[in-house]
Amino acid sequence: MKQKKIVIIGAGIVGCSTAYYLSKMGQQNITVIEQGPLFETGGSTSHAPGLVFQLSFSKVLTTLASQTVETFKDLSAEGQPSFYSVGSLEIATTPERLEDLKRKAGVGASWGIEALILSPEECAKKCSLINPDNICGGLYVPSDGVAKPLRAIDKMANFTKSLGAKFYGHTEVTGIDIVDGQVKAVETSAGRFEADLIICCAGFWGPRIGEMAGVTIPLQPMAHQYVFTNDLQELADETEEATAPLIRQQDDAIYFRQVFNRLGIGSYQHRPLPVELSEITKYGEAKEMPSVKPFTPEDFEKPWHDALKLIPALKQTGMKKGINGIFSFTPDGMPLLGESQKVRGFWVAEAIWVTHSAGVGKAMAEWIVNGAPNLDLELCxxxxxxTYAQSPTYFKKRSIEQYEKVYDIHHPFMPPETSRDMRVSPYYMRQKTLGAYFSERSGWEQPQWYEANDSLVAKYEKHILKREGWAAQYWSPVIEAEQLHTRQYAGLYDMTATKKRLEISGEGALEFLQKLTTSNIDIPVGHVTDTLMLHELAGIKDRIRVIRTAASTFFVLCTGAVEASWINKQLQASSRVLIQDLTAGICSLGVIGSKTKEIMQPFVSESFTSEGWVLGKAKELFIENVPVLAVYDSYFGTEGWELFTTFDQGLLLWDLLIEAGRPHQLIAAGDRALENLRIESLSSRSGKDFWSEHDPYEVGLYHMVDLNKPAFIGKDTLLVRKAKGPKLLLTTLVLDDPSMVVMGYEPVFHTGKTVGFVTSAGYAYSLGKGVVYALLLPEVVKEGNVLSIEYFGQRHRAKILAQSVVVSQ
Known part of the structure; x- marks a missing residue:
């Protein structure tokens, strides 16, 4: 990237980390603006306790935390460490939590973090303050520790200044100048700063900066309790700030860290304490810094009592000081990163804890300079x-829910409770009548299964695999019955929530899509093709479906809002190509199974032969008086149809199909059966089995790449990656134990060493065994190789299937 004028708003740990890594990557014209003093700014960085628990069930968050640890270590000086490597202990006081920690230890192996399950006595040996009598065990991560962000900032800022960056404290942003959808400058109390690119790192003040640019930053500031104890006799001889491991006791939603001779104790146990921006004072206008609200001692009474049970030594001391510190929560608990689709050049790095701060700074710099980060940040x-999720009514409630559940045991199928019924398809009333169990997908109410199909359980009872324990949560045997019934007869699936629906048209639409995708899009009108979009580093941005509906009009199905925004960003301002998002006005139904031809034949005038309607073609037709775009193709190993119509006609289309399918035992079936069918048919899924860190040759999608095309985004880098060979290979495994099913992200072992991790997993009734997709080191991918998968601390044998993963839908 050429030199650009970059203005960073916010000089906390995120803003300084981003400036630091941009400088390391060669950017010299960097200005950092801070409304408070430099560098104890009064934001969340200034009061954060600095606990770095790296390991989570999110790969991206774990990686960002690990990179933060490495950066802070590198920025340490003798006598002034930026990171204390003291390790961490997560304590279980219930059998359920201990099982979850075993699962988490397995994920540690998947993500490359050493994590050990300890007995109560072993926990007490790691930290003598702990009373082992009331605990079931714990998880120990040796590489965790305490961050000192202000020390790290000092060294980052000195380095960045030495390369030409400028820092301005006590400088308030008053406006963002935008011309023709592109940022031009930042207006401040100290004057105007010209900018090609603005990065908002303002923490919980971010939404205010976003408003100035016309960009919604959906986060909710929350107050969080943290106290300092008086000195403990047991720590009287300590001369270092931190030598004892961090402690987290999530069953009571409390955590601990040593601060010389005292302890700092934080609690998520109290009632939610949301804070409005209007309630936050400026620096110098209150006794405490702006990010600290007055302590509410009544909220800490029970957490203190629970802390005494785990650490009895606290009975001899008391609380010296408490704060209600403010930090940010988002609707899904993930950071907010990247360039806004609404305003070119307006970048955001918000809702980030110290835990992930330097990792985020590194990723943001890569993204800005190289056009894509090395780490997949789609979830951030x-x-x-x-637009539905940018409403304060939505994101405030959902963010508060994230706070309330932050220390819960999280199941991958656990649905959110608040801000529901935001988007419903036209079939919603029929689905409720059929007893649909709903979850949410992209804001849509999406049926997981239908209680109306409970009678099918008895019909398929001899075949159904009964799930137990963790796998049986948020599950029903009806899911399995729907899967089996679809294979034997047919299922009607609401596919409205599964994809974004775009129409790309106008002069230059074909050329635009040719540049965007890896295969030839110049297909005949009425034909369908599946292809890939790569980013600048040749990682897979998405796998999309393209239907040519006219000479200069294409109907495009992409995974979601992130992918749709990326497509829009590739469009030049002067282009005559028009991109319309039709998602809110077009609904979709899938008719899938062995009886689909019989169901659809009355509505189709052509035969299903080589002279008639063949797989991979789309036509516009009427189903009675409902106009539909009908795609006839292979869906998860069987023939099927996807039918698109407008929302006003959707309910009638549902009724007509149900009636036409009645003689052929068509049932309405849920999303979970559809996902199981995908896995059984050995079909991988974008965002689930591969993402933007992977190239087509690593995940078996090389048949979607046409290297004879003159150019497409990422082509040159793809050729380099192809020559170097794959780092990982997406591989299909089957479990030896026919009654065994895993859930995803479990580590895979070969000769005792971790060689990869599970992406998707399900049960294949056609094989009578559990099927697993895993990203593995290439050297172990050999047919018949015996591997093992760790599930809740137990290892289960698995073998590599001869077939590679094939993407059909």
């Missing part, structure tokens, strides 16, 4: 929220 992208 600021553009992941459609």
């Amino acid at each position: 992208d600021i553009n992941r929220f459609d």
